[in-house]
Amino acid sequence: MKKLLISLSMLLPFFVSAQKGYTLSGKVPQLKEPAKAYLAFYKDAAWRETDSVEIKNGKFEFNGNLAEPQTAIIAIRRSGAQQSGKQNDYQSFIIENSKISIEGKDSIYNAKITGSVAEKENSEREAMIKPITDKIIHLQNFYGKKDQAGVYQKSIEDRKKAGDSISKLVVKIKSINRQFVENHLNSFAGLLAYSTHVLDSKFDPVDAESLLHRFSPELQASPLGQSAINRIEIGKRRQQGAKATDFTQNDVNGKPFTLSSLRGKYVLVDFWASWCVPCRAENPNVVKAYNALKGDKFEIVSVSLDAGKDSWLNAIKTDGMPWIHVSDLKYWKNDVAVMYGISSVPQNLLIDPNGIIIAKNLRGEDLTDQLRKFIKP
Numbered sequence: 082m083k084k085l086l087i088s089l090s091m092l093l094p095f096f097v098s099a100q101k102g103y104t105l106s107g108k109v110p111q112l113k114e115p116a117k118a119y120l121a122f123y124k125d126a127a128w129r130e131t132d133s134v135e136i137k138n139g140k141f142e143f144n145g146n147l148a149e150p151q152t153a154i155i156a157i158r159r160s161g162a163q164q165s166g167k168q169n170d171y172q173s174f175i176i177e178n179s180k181i182s183i184e185g186k187d188s189i190y191n192a193k194i195t196g197s198v199a200e201k202e203n204s205e206r207e208a209m210i211k212p213i214t215d216k217i218i219h220l221q222n223f224y225g226k227k228d229q230a231g232v233y234q235k236s237i238e239d240r241k242k243a244g245d246s247i248s249k250l251v252v253k254i255k256s257i258n259r260q261f262v263e264n265h266l267n268s269f270a271g272l273l274a275y276s277t278h279v280l281d282s283k284f285d286p287v288d289a290e291s292l293l294h295r296f297s298p299e300l301q302a303s304p305l306g307q308s309a310i311n312r313i314e315i316g317k318r319r320q321q322g323a324k325a326t327d328f329t330q331n332d333v334n335g336k337p338f339t340l341s342s343l344r345g346k347y348v349l350v351d352f353w354a355s356w357c358v359p360c361r362a363e364n365p366n367v368v369k370a371y372n373a374l375k376g377d378k379f380e381i382v383s384v385s386l387d388a389g390k391d392s393w394l395n396a397i398k399t400d401g402m403p404w405i406h407v408s409d410l411k412y413w414k415n416d417v418a419v420m421y422g423i424s425s426v427p428q429n430l431l432i433d434p435n436g437i438i439i440a441k442n443l444r445g446e447d448l449t450d451q452l453r454k455f456i457k458p
Contacts, residue, residue, distance in 0.1 A: 107155070108185070109188065111187035112139050119156045148303075150177035152175055175197055202265060206258070206261045209257050221247070261274050262292065266300075276312075280309060280313070282428075283428070319423075324438075326420060330409055332405065341436065344435075344436055347456045348380050349432075350431075351383045353385060366448045380404065381405065382405045383404065383406045387412070388411070
């Protein structure tokens with residue numbers, strides 16, 4: 082009982098804060114056209130407008146209450162938007178239960194947002210990353226130029242060096258994000274950065290869980306914290322050493338296929354899609370590995386994140402992939418992908434004859450040799 086009271090007392094500041102509500106006051110004094118301001122939140126995997134108000138004399142105001150801070154979009158739509166050419170006048174920010182001011186001239190796009198501690202902290206993080214992101218964009222644009230015939234203007238050696246430089250810059254960004262998280266363990270901005278940049282598409286569940294436990298109890302108990310816990314639990318399903326979660330999904334002929342039916346073989350479960358350019362570029366390596374290793378001890382099961390059957394089947398035929406293919410044609414909501422927490426493709430899992438995940442994300446021109454290291458005679 083005493084422990085429960087202590088836990089509730091630690092959560093109390095969070096809940097008290099959540100009860101105060103927010104006031105979002107906007108000023109765009111030079112706005113001439115009749116217009117409305119719109120407030121949108123990200124819900125159910127989509128941005129949804131939840132409130133709107135007329136802008137009068139260049140001013141508008143929103144009031145509400147949040148269970149926790151969250152990312153929002155504030156937008157202006159003018160009655161004569163086509164004539165004004167400002168249809169895309171919006172800005173994203175972190176809204177929280179406080180008095181928040183948005184001040185611009187005749188636009189929201191470059192308006193200054195103050196009053197949200199989480200927004201201020203997140204802006205500081207973004208400011209540290211922006212110079213590095215600018216360098217990446219410059220390298221991509223400079224070394225990725227093509228002539229009118231579609232041929233790269235820079236040599237493959239120069240493009241490889243640029244690619245190596247970009248990889249190092251990406252690592253630097255990850256380091257900055259990680260450090261920001263570790264310095265903001267009592268801040269929603271820290272938890273948001275954790276959820277976005279530490280829990281990326283290929284995070285390590287053990288490391289991620291250890292870091293999450295360092296956040297304040299109230300943040301761990303928040304909706305975003307609970308979502309992070311759920312994502313970590315899902316991530317454990319694709320962790321090396323974990324028993325592969327079984328699944329059943331229809332093959333290209335509409336017949337149910339069950340993963341455990343291949344028990345006794347090494348199985349490469351490959352997540353891909355016909356629309357995924359890196360996947361299609363990797364497919365020749367997978368085909369080569371399959372032809373070298375296929376038999377009684379090895380099989381491939383490709384799980385497609387396609388939404389249309391024709392494009393899925395055409396890609397299988399075009400790329401010459403003669404193994405097992407399954408899909409429920411639900412795009413990113415493919416049941417197997419969701420179950421394993423797959424949020425980017427290509428990705429793969431290598432499962433041993435006992436149904437244990439022994440490797441993941443093996444790819445490249447030496448894929449066959451990589452697989453041979455795990456597949457015992």
